[in-house]
Amino acid sequence: xxxxxxxxxxxxxxxxxxxxxxxxxxxxxxxxxxxxxxxxxxxxxxxxxxxxxxxxxxxxxxxxxxxxxxxxxxxxxxxxxxxxxxxxxxxxxxxxxxxxxxxxxxxxxxxxxxxxxxxxxxxxxxxxxxxxxxxxxxxxxxxxxxxxxxxxxxxxxxxxxxxxxxxxxxxxxxxxxxxxxxxxxxxxxxxxxxxxxxxxxxxxxxxxxxxxxxxxxxxxxxxxxxxxxxxxxxxxxxxxxxxxxxxxxxxxxxxxxxxxxxxxxxxxxxxxxxxxxxxxxxxxxxxxxxxxxxxxxxxxxxxxxxxxxxxxxxxxxxxxxxxxxxxxxxxxxxxxxxxxxxxxxxxxxxxxxxxxxxxxxxxxxxxxxxxxxxxxxxxxxxxxxxxxxxxxxxxxxxxxxxxxxxxxxxxxxxxxxxxxxxxxxxxxxxxxxxxxxxxx
Amino acid sequence: xxxxxxxxxxxxxxxxxxxxxxxxxxxxxxxxxxxxxxxxxxxxxxxxxxxxxxxxxxxxxxxxxxxxxxxxxxxxxxxxxxxxxxxxxxxxxxxxxxxxxxxxxxxxxxxxxxxxxxxxxxxxxxxxxxxxxxxxxxxxxxxxxxxxxxxxxxxxxxxxxxxxxxxxxxxxx
Numbered sequence: 143x144x145x146x147x148x149x150x151x152x153x154x155x156x157x158x159x160x161x162x163x164x165x166x167x168x169x170x171x172x173x174x175x176x177x178x179x180x181x182x183x184x185x186x187x188x189x190x191x192x193x194x195x196x197x198x199x200x201x202x203x204x205x206x207x208x209x210x211x212x213x214x215x216x217x218x219x220x221x222x223x224x225x226x227x228x229x230x231x232x233x234x235x236x237x238x239x240x241x242x243x244x245x246x247x248x249x250x251x252x253x254x255x256x257x258x259x260x261x262x263x264x265x266x267x268x269x270x271x272x273x274x275x276x277x278x279x280x281x282x283x284x285x286x287x288x289x290x291x292x293x294x295x296x297x298x299x300x301x302x303x304x305x306x307x308x309x310x311x312x313x314x315x316x317x318x319x320x321x322x323x324x325x326x327x328x329x330x331x332x333x334x335x336x337x338x339x340x341x342x343x344x345x346x347x348x349x350x351x352x353x354x355x356x357x358x359x360x361x362x363x364x365x366x367x368x369x370x371x372x373x374x375x376x377x378x379x380x381x382x383x384x385x386x387x388x389x390x391x392x393x394x395x396x397x398x399x400x401x402x403x404x405x406x407x408x409x410x411x412x413x414x415x416x417x418x419x420x421x422x423x424x425x426x427x428x429x430x431x432x433x434x435x436x437x438x439x440x441x442x443x444x445x446x447x448x449x450x451x452x453x454x455x456x457x458x459x460x461x462x463x464x465x466x467x468x469x470x471x472x473x474x475x476x477x478x479x480x481x482x483x484x485x486x487x488x489x490x491x492x493x494x495x496x497x498x499x500x501x502x503x504x505x506x507x508x509x510x511x512x513x514x515x516x517x518x519x520x521x522x523x524x525x526x527x528x529x530x531x532x533x534x535x536x537x538x539x540x541x542x543x544x545x546x547x548x549x550x551x552x553x554x555x556x557x558x559x560x561x562x563x564x565x566x567x568x569x570x571x572x573x574x575x576x577x578x579x580x581x582x
Numbered sequence: 583x584x585x586x587x588x589x590x591x592x593x594x595x596x597x598x599x600x601x602x603x604x605x606x607x608x609x610x611x612x613x614x615x616x617x618x619x620x621x622x623x624x625x626x627x628x629x630x631x632x633x634x635x636x637x638x639x640x641x642x643x644x645x646x647x648x649x650x651x652x653x654x655x656x657x658x659x660x661x662x663x664x665x666x667x668x669x670x671x672x673x674x675x676x677x678x679x680x681x682x683x684x685x686x687x688x689x690x691x692x693x694x695x696x697x698x699x700x701x702x703x704x705x706x707x708x709x710x711x712x713x714x715x716x717x718x719x720x721x722x723x724x725x726x727x728x729x730x731x732x733x734x735x736x737x738x739x740x741x742x743x744x745x746x747x748x749x750x751x752x753x754x755x
Contacts, residue, residue: 456679462668497640 144424144566146558154558157551164544168229176215179222183535223296224532229541230295231531234286236545238383239407239523240553241279242400246408247272248339249372249401250439255342255365260576261435264427266346267566268416272408273339274560275553280332287328287383291321297531300389311390319386327382331375338368350569358572376401384523387530391469393458399450400526406443406488407519410512412436415557417505424566430503431582437502437511441492444515448489473525476534480521487518520546585730587613587755588738589716590747592725595621601727601745602627608741613728616720635704639697646692650685716753724748730755 173179251269254262290297299305300319306312341364349357377397385396413436419425458466473481495511496502528536568574592598655674663671670676720726742750
């Protein structure tokens with residue numbers, strides 16, 4: 143039985159407290175009037191010469207609301223909305239990032255069960271521990287979405303009735319993109335995922351105590367059913383929760399793209415938690431070959447992510463249709479470093495580090511690559527949400543970092559507390575013997 | 583003096599593995615082992631050095647990437663930078679997304695083909711090459727271990743018979 147070490151528990155509390163303070167600071171310093179917003183941007187310009195062109199950019203960033211008539215007061219109001227969005231968007235990006243790790247792990251777990259993988263049963267409890275974050279993390283994400291529907295922020299421009307009133311495109315999409323249906327869908331998605339996680343965990347624990355394999359077989363069937371459900375809901379979730387911040391833009395492979403991002407982050411976290419637990423003397427049966435397999439997945443799925451990222455980018459870049467290309471123009475002009483830096487972090491770095499078979503067995507190497515991959519996929523979500531919500535007013539400052547710290551603390555606390563609730567090694571999984579002797 | 587070799591034949595890969603370990607423990611040099619199929623772990627038991635073919639493949643891939651980049655930079659950007667459908671052929675970087683599919687394919691092409699050719703050359707395989715089977719049955723169902731004899735015929739035969747060989751032959755090489 144694993145016990146939550148006190149130092150780790152205290153560290154997670156400190157992270158949450160510091161994060162909470164920073165998040166509060168972000169909300170307090172949010173401008174409340176147009177004058178405040180202008181003053182904030184002006185003082186900011188004093189500090190950094192590079193932002194001198196802010197005013198011109200504001201009108202191109204997005205949305206019919208901004209450049210409807212090109213009048214000055216509209217620009218200023220738009221700027222106010224962007225600055226007001228900043229702490230919200232920072233919170234949302236971090237909340238979604240940690241939530242998607244848990245969801246990615248859940249998908250990986252279900253695939254391992256359905257594929258009847260012989261190597262991974264030793265890691266099932268680690269995966270189940272990480273997916274414990276699904277319920278609290280998902281509820282927080284849906285709560286943030288509910289605040290948007292309740293007009294407490296302007297993350298989703300289609301939720302603004304005034305904007306929709308003079309926007310034919312948004313009126314056309316209102317059948318799908320309306321607050322009530324949006325929340326109903328969110329609850330269905332999250333409910334389905336949490337239900338599978340609960341059932342599978344229960345069956346997994348029951349299998350330990352039973353004297354036949356009926357729980358294992360049931361778990362197999364639930365996992366297969368979940369994967370079908372997941373495939374549909376994950377895709378729709380990505381349209382709802384991410385793509386709809388840019389409601390004028392659409393992309394068909396977006397669901398897969400978001401999936402690859404969450405999948406690789408999830409696998410990376412499995413590897414990191416496994417290495418941590420092993421370094422503390424738990425998980426004795428886990429050997430280098432298990433780490434090697436996880437690192438191979440990190441490597442392969444990183445390249446899969448790049449493939450989807452590039453496919454989406456290149457198709458739109460090549461055809462250059464105005465209604466699609468604006469998505470990338472805002473990102474390349476205003477988010478140049480995060481946009482291309484993320485490709486280096488999510489592709490070049492894992493490609494070169496994890497190609498060598500020997501390096502995939504070196505634990506600190508896998509951890510190092512994992513940190514870069516996770517930071518890269520945080521930036522990936524950042525690049526998806528920020529351009530539409532805060533435009534060129536982005537920064538990685540107090541709000542963004544504190545949000546990450548808060549959810550990191552919560553994630554560590556929930557995951558490691560869940561790990562203490564069951565033995566770290568499943569007892570009578572039919573494949574456990576094979577997993578113990580797994581050797582690559 | 584013409585060298586003599588001893589051929590020990592086995593009919594099971596597990597027995598072969600044990601025999602290889604015994605012979606290695608007795609500090610005899612195994613010239614070669616002939617198997618009808620890959621025996622997992624045999625190279626380790628024989629103490630063979632790991633292959634470096636993956637390293638060559640990486641280098642070939644880098645060469646392929648360089649060839650693709652230099653080729654397209656010369657053709658599309660330097661030599662005749664035409665405006666083709668409004669694509670920006672002012673610099674390689676500006677037009678790069680359009681070149682990536684070719685860069686990728688040539689990297690894979692070079693890595694794969696040159697690696698295969700390297701494999702053929704290093705293992706001396708080509709059409710019309712004379713087959714080197716000491717015993718035709720090794721392609722079907724028998725495993726054969728070949729050890730050179732240095733005035734220790736009796737001792738070797740005793741050792742090999744002990745390892746479960748189904749047949750022991752001595753031949754001139």
